[in-house]
Each structure stands twice: as structure tokens, then as C-alpha cells.
Amino acid sequence: MSAPLLKVSDLVKRYGGLLATDHLSLALQPGELHAIIGPNGAGKSTLIGQLGGEVFPNSGRIEFDGEDITALTPAPRALRGLARSYQITSVFPEFTVLENVVLARQAHCGHSLGCWTPVLQQPELVEPALRTIAQAGLAHRANTRVSELAHGERRQLELAMVLVADPKLLLLDEPMAGMSHQESGKVVDMLRALKGRYTILLVEHDMDAVFALADRISVLVYGRIIATGTPDEIRDNPDVRTAYLGDETLDA
Numbered sequence: 001m002s003a004p005l006l007k008v009s010d011l012v013k014r015y016g017g018l019l020a021t022d023h024l025s026l027a028l029q030p031g032e033l034h035a036i037i038g039p040n041g042a043g044k045s046t047l048i049g050q051l052g053g054e055v056f057p058n059s060g061r062i063e064f065d066g067e068d069i070t071a072l073t074p075a076p077r078a079l080r081g082l083a084r085s086y087q088i089t090s091v092f093p094e095f096t097v098l099e100n101v102v103l104a105r106q107a108h109c110g111h112s113l114g115c116w117t118p119v120l121q122q123p124e125l126v127e128p129a130l131r132t133i134a135q136a137g138l139a140h141r142a143n144t145r146v147s148e149l150a151h152g153e154r155r156q157l158e159l160a161m162v163l164v165a166d167p168k169l170l171l172l173d174e175p176m177a178g179m180s181h182q183e184s185g186k187v188v189d190m191l192r193a194l195k196g197r198y199t200i201l202l203v204e205h206d207m208d209a210v211f212a213l214a215d216r217i218s219v220l221v222y223g224r225i226i227a228t229g230t231p232d233e234i235r236d237n238p239d240v241r242t243a244y245l246g247d248e249t250l251d252a
């Protein structure tokens, strides 16, 4: 097995007397799609926040690509290739999908490119932008204004804006939240197409999507990972079934 791209060791996050992250350890192999599931309040958002750099742990260590990033804020983590989709704040609604993704590419590349040439005339920006727009399933909407996109398409745009920065690890926090069945089906297809090309950590409540997509699943309960395994191993794990007692989501 190759060295893990992400290695979390003995992570602890306390809120007063509550252990939101309880000595949690986790390793992600390059190219893996790893899902985190768990009941409400299990600590999924707190974990993602610590991986993205918005929440700092009380103790423990986060290594990314061989480097200790525990003390880094989100921006230097993103520069190292650790991308979180919702971090996109600079979507311009009156600009087209292509213009937004081109600007995200320009922001990622810094100022080395020709600032005084209109961005849509710079093939080094436009080509990767068109490629990731297609990967996100939005090729037919490239010239549509963002203000005209449906909710699901906007989430796809956010993903395109993350992918255009060539991330090594994608942190996806509930990418299907608020989507119709048809829209979430599209996101499942898209993530299936991205699988293997990117390392992905997916937190998602849609169990059909998780069990269809994940190579491995970790189950978080009261801040602790109680099981990690393939979808079949997780479905059959008695501790997991107990944690989800009375919940039909694992029987899908």
C-alpha cells in the first residue's frame, strides 16, 4: 500500500465538556473515495472543519502529502492542494459559468499570467476551465449566466471551480444537500467519473449515494470512528447496525 495522502492521528476537539472529536485517526490512500457517515451530531462537520483548517483541534495531528498541516489556516492548505467545495465565496452571478471558472483558474495561478489580456482570450486559462466544466457535467451551460442556473447546477459550478485548481484532495461536505432526486443522480454520475482521478473525502447523508460511490466508509459516532470498511463490510457490521438502530438507511 502506498503512503496515505491524508493521515489524521489521535485528533481531539472539545467544546466545553463535549468531545466532538474523540481521539480520531484516519488515513486516506491516494485515489480513494472515502465516505464519512454517522448520525446527526456525530461530529462530521467538526471533522471536516478541522481538515479544511477552519476549526483547530485541541490535540492530535493532520498530515497532508507528507507534511504536518495541523496549524495551517485554509488558504495555505488550499495552495497545497487540499480543496473544500463550499469555500468558494467569489461566484459572480452576472458572469457566465465559463467566466467564473476562468477567474477561479486565474486566482489559483496567481499573477504570473497576462493580467492585461481579457481572460477569455487566454487559452492557458480557458482550456482547463472548459475541461473541468465538462467534468462537472455543465458543458451545455458554459455560456449561461450563473444567476440563471438551478440550485443543483450551481453546486456543480462550485465543484468545477474547485477542480480547476488541480486539487490533490477534495473535501465534499454534503454535495447533494437540498438537491432533487434527479439532481443528486447527476452528482453521483459526476463523482463516479471523477473517482480514481482525485482523492475524495465525502460527507453525505444520502446513503444510496454513499454506498454506490465509496471505496471505503468510516462510521462516526459520538466523535469516534467505530468502523471503517468497504460498503458491504459496513452494511454487515453489527456495531454499525446498532448505531443506526431503527434506521432503515442501511437496508437500501
Ligand SMILES: Nc1ncnc2c1ncn2[C@@H]1O[C@H](COP(=O)(O)OP(=O)(O)OP(=O)(O)O)[C@@H](O)[C@H]1O
Residues within 6 Å of the ligand: 015, 018, 020, 038, 039, 040, 041, 042, 043, 044, 045, 046, 047
Ligand atoms: N461551535 C460549537 N460549539 C459548541 N458545540 C458544538 C459546536 N459545533 C459543534 N458542536 C457540537 O459538537 C457535536 C458534533 O457536531 P457536528 O455538527 O460536527 O456533527 P455532525 O455529525 O456534522 O451533525 P449533522 O449530521 O447534524 O450535521 C454536536 O454535539 C454539536 O452540538
